Amino acid sequence: MGSVFLPHLHTGWHVDQAILSEDDRLVVIRFGRDYERECMIMDELLFGIAEKVKNFATIYLCDIDEVPDFNTMYELYDPCTxxxxxxxxxxxxxxxxxxxxxxxxxxxxxxxLIDIIETIYRGARKGKGLVVSPRDYSTRRRP
Incomplete structure (x- = not known):
């Protein structure tokens, strides 16, 4: 285990603060239910890259049952987002x-995942609102 852990955001205020507090880095938030299998897999992946992306991205976790504030606004109905x-x-x-x-x-x-985060970060720095992913996932089958 590295020195990095993934902080949980426990209220809507904390989510807003996390998004507002970064001036130079990309803020990555995993919304979902901590106990969902997909979330556990994603969390492990995010934890595994946190150290590598820490210079340009900061990662948070948010349980959508604990913090339902954004569920409607961001349409958070998938097991993991x-x-x-x-x-x-x-x-x-x-x-x-x-x-x-x-x-x-x-x-x-x-x-x-590092490539995706890096690509979005680079696009964000150039002032783009929409970035094209380094890979096309349209042909990807659902598990």
């Missing part, structure tokens, strides 16, 4: 799935 924010702005990413608002499927490997 990862969203990206930069300078208090919701960053969108085109994964080829038709849903540009969030990452709502499992990524199979750490490097792939």
């Amino acid at each position: 990862v969203m990206f924010f930069y300078r208090n702005k919701h960053m969108m990413c085109d994964f080829g799935t038709g849903n540009n608002n969030k990452l709502n499927f499992l990524i199979s490997d750490k490097q792939e």
